[in-house]
Structure formats: C-alpha cells, structure tokens
Amino acid sequence: MATERLEAAAGPGAGELPPLPPYAAWAPAELQATLADIDAPAQGPHSLRYFNTAVTKPSPGLPALVSVGYVDGELIDRYDSETQHWKHYLENSCIEGLRRYVEHGRAALVRAERPMVRVSAKESHGFVTLSCRAHGFYPRPISISWLKKGRVQAQETKRGSVTPNGDGTYHAWASIEGLPAEKHEYQCCMEHASLPEPGLFSWEPPSSLLPIVLGAVIAVVVVIVVWKSRWGRKEQGYVIAKGSNAAI
Incomplete structure (x- = not known):
C-alpha cells in the first residue's frame, strides 16, 4: 500500500495562491469557490490538503484508489475507484441493459388476449x-x-x-x-x-339438439332402406351366362 500526502497553504501576504496539485484539476465547483474565498487577508492562513491512498491488490469491494481533499481540515472532495465504477455502470451499462430487456420484452408488454x-x-x-x-x-x-x-x-x-x-x-x-x-x-x-x-x-337458453339428431338418424335410415331395395332388385334380375356351369 502506498500513501501520498499533498499540501497547499495560503495566508495573508502570500500574494497569489500556490498552484493546485494535479490531482485537484477535477475539483468540483464548490472547491473552486472555496479557494477563491481564502485569499482574503483578514481571514488568516488556510490549508488545502489532498491525501491519496492506492492499494496494489485490493480485496473485492475495496477500491484500488481513494483520494480525499480538505480545506482547513474540512472534507471538500472525495474520489474512489469503486464508486466511480458503479457510477459508470448505473449511468451507462445499466441503462443499455434495461433498454435491451425492454426491447426483447416488448411483445409481452403489448400482448393482449381477449377473454x-x-x-x-x-x-x-x-x-x-x-x-x-x-x-x-x-x-x-x-x-x-x-x-x-x-x-x-x-x-x-x-x-x-x-x-x-x-x-x-x-x-x-x-x-x-x-x-x-x-x-x-x-x-x-x-x-x-x-x-x-x-x-x-347475457344468458341464452341452450339450443336443443334432439330435432337435429332425429333428423340425421331418419335420413340415414332412409338411405339404407333405399340402397337395400335397389340391391335386392339387381339380385332378382341375375341371369346365368350361356356356357357356364350352373351346378357347383
């Protein structure tokens, strides 16, 4: 584990503030406003400190880099790699994943089956x-x-x-x-x-199938009777051809 400590001090008569460390280039607007106010001579000396902690082999969930900034001992900025990772995931990967899920499930979302x-x-x-x-x-x-x-x-x-x-x-x-x-x-x-x-x-009385069934049965019976009648007539009119052996 390596730790680096950076300090910048400002006080009355110092003229211009010392340049910010390179790690503070991404400092938020609140920090810039704070630094702009500390040049007042009547306020006495002020301090700006940044502490950076780096872990070579971090455990799961432990950030590899943590950087914190203080003005006069008050925390004004904090950065860690783990938080940035999740921020990037929520702002980018998570949204893209949700869009894909919505697109794939669009058919289910608009599905409507009539009862x-x-x-x-x-x-x-x-x-x-x-x-x-x-x-x-x-x-x-x-x-x-x-x-x-x-x-x-x-x-x-x-x-x-x-x-x-x-x-x-x-x-x-x-x-x-x-x-x-x-x-x-x-x-x-x-x-x-x-x-x-x-x-x-509304409720409707069930239609009776009995007349339909009886009609179908009667029709079938009539067809069978007519068919047997015609077949019987053909058998009665059967003639043995000449030259055939009638006795079997």
Missing part, C-alpha cells in the same frame, strides 16, 4: 344462479360485474380470484343469484385491456 366468455344458469330451491366465466385472457387485470336492468349489482355479485392457466393466460368468474323469471334481466359486464369497450353478455 372467452361463457354465461350459464343453474336453478335450485326456487332461485337461479347465473355464472359469468372468462377464460384465456391476458394481461391479468380484469373487471367482471353483473347488471340488472342496466344497474350494477355490486353487493349481490360474488367473485372468484383471478388464477393463471398453464399457457400464461388467466381465468376468472363472477356469479349472482336471482329469481328464475328475472334471469333475462341480468347481463354480465366485462372490462379488459383487450376489449375496445366493456362487453355485455
């Missing part, structure tokens, strides 16, 4: 429970509420927590209880970043 909405109804004990479920939306924040005749039913609405899916999207739900005869008066209101405006969703 798939399903409204269901279940009647029990003279009441109906309407449920509004949102699946596959992103980002996470979402608002689901129930309206009755256009008015928000905040206290009557039950909400589940927003939970993640395996693909990085989320799902959530909200339900409300009412009278079966009034279920058509309710609407589910959903607000999400992927929707240009709040979406309104």
